[in-house]
Amino acid sequence: MHGPNDFHSLTMKTFTTDPDYLDILSAWHGSPHLSPIRRKELLHRLGQDADLRTAIAEEIEMAGLVRAAQSGEPRWLELEEILSSSQDSPLSFEDKILSQVSSKSRMPWLSLLNRPSFAWLAMAATLVFAFVIPSEKQMPDGVARILRYEGSDSSVQKDFEFRKGEQFQFKDGLVEVAFQESGVHLIGKGPLQMTVIDHDRLFLNEGEIKLVVPPQGIGFVVDTMERKFVDLGTSFVVQASNLGSRVLVLDGEIAVGERDGKGSRLMTEGGLANFNRNGEVSPHSTRPSGVPEVQKDIQGTKLGTLLGSIIGFPQEEHISSPAPEDSPISRILLPLVQSKFSDLTCLNNLKKGNPIRFRGIAGTYDLFPQRTGLVPYSENNGWIAWYQGKVKAPQKGKYRFWGYADNNLLVAVNGEPVFEGSRYDSSFRTELNIPRNNHPSFPCLNARAGFASGPWFESGGTPVQIDLLFGESQGNKTSSLLLIEQEGSSYDQTYWGQPKWPLFATEEFSPPEKKELNKLKNHMEEKIMGSFSIPGAELWSVVQ
Amino acid sequence: MDTPHKPFDPDWVVASVLDGNKDAFRLLISEYGLLVRGFLAARVYHLADAEDLAQDTFVKAYEKLEDYELGTNFRAWLMSIAQFLLNNHWRKYGNRATVMEKFRHDIAESIQTELKVAHEDMDESRIPKLLDCITQLPDNLRKVIRSGLEGEKISILAKELNLQANAVYQLRHRAHVALRKCMGQTTSTP
Numbered sequence: 001m002h003g004p005n006d007f008h009s010l011t012m013k014t015f016t017t018d019p020d021y022l023d024i025l026s027a028w029h030g031s032p033h034l035s036p037i038r039r040k041e042l043l044h045r046l047g048q049d050a051d052l053r054t055a056i057a058e059e060i061e062m063a064g065l066v067r068a069a070q071s072g073e074p075r076w077l078e079l080e081e082i083l084s085s086s087q088d089s090p091l092s093f094e095d096k097i098l099s100q101v102s103s104k105s106r107m108p109w110l111s112l113l114n115r116p117s118f119a120w121l122a123m124a125a126t127l128v129f130a131f132v133i134p135s136e137k138q139m140p141d142g143v144a145r146i147l148r149y150e151g152s153d154s155s156v157q158k159d160f161e162f163r164k165g166e167q168f169q170f171k172d173g174l175v176e177v178a179f180q181e182s183g184v185h186l187i188g189k190g191p192l193q194m195t196v197i198d199h200d201r202l203f204l205n206e207g208e209i210k211l212v213v214p215p216q217g218i219g220f221v222v223d224t225m226e227r228k229f230v231d232l233g234t235s236f237v238v239q240a241s242n243l244g245s246r247v248l249v250l251d252g253e254i255a256v257g258e259r260d261g262k263g264s265r266l267m268t269e270g271g272l273a274n275f276n277r278n279g280e281v282s283p284h285s286t287r288p289s290g291v292p293e294v295q296k297d298i299q300g301t302k303l304g305t306l307l308g309s310i311i312g313f314p315q316e317e318h319i320s321s322p323a324p325e326d327s328p329i330s331r332i333l334l335p336l337v338q339s340k341f342s343d344l345t346c347l348n349n350l351k352k353g354n355p356i357r358f359r360g361i362a363g364t365y366d367l368f369p370q371r372t373g374l375v376p377y378s379e380n381n382g383w384i385a386w387y388q389g390k391v392k393a394p395q396k397g398k399y400r401f402w403g404y405a406d407n408n409l410l411v412a413v414n415g416e417p418v419f420e421g422s423r424y425d426s427s428f429r430t431e432l433n434i435p436r437n438n439h440p441s442f443p444c445l446n447a448r449a450g451f452a453s454g455p456w457f458e459s460g461g462t463p464v465q466i467d468l469l470f471g472e473s474q475g476n477k478t479s480s481l482l483l484i485e486q487e488g489s490s491y492d493q494t495y496w497g498q499p500k501w502p503l504f505a506t507e508e509f510s511p512p513e514k515k516e517l518n519k520l521k522n523h524m525e526e527k528i529m530g531s532f533s534i535p536g537a538e539l540w541s542v543v544q
Numbered sequence: 545m546d547t548p549h550k551p552f553d554p555d556w557v558v559a560s561v562l563d564g565n566k567d568a569f570r571l572l573i574s575e576y577g578l579l580v581r582g583f584l585a586a587r588v589y590h591l592a593d594a595e596d597l598a599q600d601t602f603v604k605a606y607e608k609l610e611d612y613e614l615g616t617n618f619r620a621w622l623m624s625i626a627q628f629l630l631n632n633h634w635r636k637y638g639n640r641a642t643v644m645e646k647f648r649h650d651i652a653e654s655i656q657t658e659l660k661v662a663h664e665d666m667d668e669s670r671i672p673k674l675l676d677c678i679t680q681l682p683d684n685l686r687k688v689i690r691s692g693l694e695g696e697k698i699s700i701l702a703k704e705l706n707l708q709a710n711a712v713y714q715l716r717h718r719a720h721v722a723l724r725k726c727m728g729q730t731t732s733t734p
Contacts, residue, residue: 016713025713026709026710028648028651034647039647039650043654046654053657054658060655060659061586061663062662063586063720064583064584064585064594065585065666066689066720067582067586068581068598069674069675070675076598079573079599083566255679266678424592
């Protein structure tokens with residue numbers, strides 16, 4: 001059997017300048033242009049040439065692996081939910097593993113786990129300290145200093161200087177620490193326990209820290225029990241507890257390595273990963289939000305509400321399209337958007353559900369077609385809810401939308417699109433060229449892409465016509481958030497710096513709805529480090 | 545110098561899961577996650593779809609774990625689930641496929657055997673070194689490799705690098721050769 005390396009290099013030398021090889025790769029990676037004759041030629045050649053087949057296969061296989069490896073930790077909420085329903089605590093799991101390890105002498109790498117959790121933490125911290133700190137007889141004073149502390153722990157003093165190897169803990173509040181030489185700034189949230197190993201390294205036992213690393217601090221290392229996080233010029237958040245550790249990259253890039261120095265991987269802005277004691281896992285999914293659908297009262301035509309209807313294809317049919325990756329429902333509605341919502345002919349062959357009220361866009365919408373009377377419809381071709389009406393801003397000023405939808409989300413003011421927060425396979429995104437900024441370090445419900453934001457627009461003096469399109473491309477698995485920011489307003493921020501912009505809404509939410517929305521908010525804050533707020537004075541009003 | 549790779553025994557982990565330790569399944573995810581994701585990312589155009597299918601693979605594997613016969617080949621069993629889900633994905637998506645998508649599918653069909661061999665040649669024990677190896681690539685190769693992520697068009701990259709599109713494929717091939725070499729070496733220098 002051939003080895004992957006020698007065979008590969010021998011065969012590939014003859015193919016890298018072969019136009020057939022290059023055309024096949026180009027087609028594989030998404031090139032839209034090859035004539036029917038050329039396609040036939042290439043398939044014929046593939047059928048005849050075993051070496052070419054091997055060369056293509058190896059290139060494709062490697063490209064896939066590289067692609068997956070670089071994309072960071074997967075967000076697999078569904079799987080995590082299945083696994084986390086276990087009644088076994090991680091510690092009991094460790095004990096069980098060890099009882100079997102000792103009897104079977106397998107998996108020796110788990111031998112450290114045979115200790116009570118906190119003793120294990122302390123011992124590991126000590127070991128790390130012992131191995132990492134240079135064996136200097138005389139350690140210089142002051143590798144880091146407390147700049148600020150807001151909390152009730154009287155043992156924490158401003159201007160306190162840490163020596164190498166000094167342990168630090170406090171119960172509550174926020175502390176700001178500056179590391180000398182490296183210039184790294186740390187903000188820690190209590191309860192926190194860490195060891196300052198040097199001016200460029202610390203061990204986080206428990207708690208949550210945010211680091212901002214200037215260029216001279218590149219290479220700063222945060223150790224936790226599970227991983228080693230090496231900064232490559234960035235800001236990032238690390239959390240550690242006796243259950244594992246978690247990292248969110250806010251800006252730039254970090255390398256995440258095994259504790260034994262092997263298997264490092266890069267994580268870039270917006271990257272979020274969890275590492276538990278037994279392996280790696282991230283409870284975040286490219287799938288819907290992972291929370292139950294908020295049961296808002298969406299039916300009916302109540303006075304003073306923004307009204308809409310849900311639209312879909314009446315039956316399963318193949319929709320031919322020059323952009324097949326795009327969702328059929330978004331493509332067919334393009335003329336509506338392009339005509340500033342005046343050309344309704346594209347709706348002629350579509351099915352409408354019951355009249356619906358706009359109750360904000362937040363969370364999961366898996367049951368939306370059923371709840372709004374669209375079913376039966378073509379699930380494979382998706383649905384869109386179109387809300388429209390005249391609305392007035394709570395205050396005169398400049399506003400911009402934030403949000404993301406899996407798959408389609410668009411807001412137009414007076415016919416002009418001012419926000420597009422759709423997934424890659426929406427024609428709203430690929431065809432309309434609406435200005436959009438992506439913010440991967442602000443996690444949204446279901447996207448690695450994080451929140452998108454649109455340009456500022458003026459509103460307030462007079463009512464504006466609003467058109468809002470939101471929906472799913474295929475199947476009934478979707479989730480979304482739509483928030484709004486007023487320029488100059490200050491918003492509470494999450495600890496890791498994400499403003500809690502309010503949901504865009506035109507009606508006050510009832511207490512049960514608020515309870516459900518708070519559950520969604522808590523889920524975001526605890527599980528994916530995102531957030532939003534429930535609007536009070538920020539509500540827009542509907543003008544009849 | 546690298547330490548010798550510690551053997552991973554999937555059968556013992558499977559037995560542990562079947563014995564009620566759900567958490568032990570994470571060890572299987574940790575060991576085979578990238579392999580499954582890479583397999584799917586090589587065959588599905590959009591990375592998000594590949595990630596969803598990879599999750600589905602592990603969900604299905606968890607649900608069907610009792611069907612796995614201890615003492616056989618866990619990796620092969622797991623990959624057969626991934627292949628099954630991939631076939632379903634193609635079947636479902638095929639109804640909406642364009643000419644070029646159908647062409648891609650035809651390519652995949654033509655090289656199915658070679659793809660299988662190429663995948664089986666991937667030694668999972670070497671895969672953890674991949675990102676280390678990427679960081680050691682020269683800048684231009686690293687840039688080309690990073691462009692393989694979601695949605696970046698070769699034409700845009702070619703323009704940015706002032707190259708023809710074909711030259712980008714050639715660079716990517718060089719990068720892959722370097723990465724294979726790096727992953728296969730005891731000292732990781734491409």
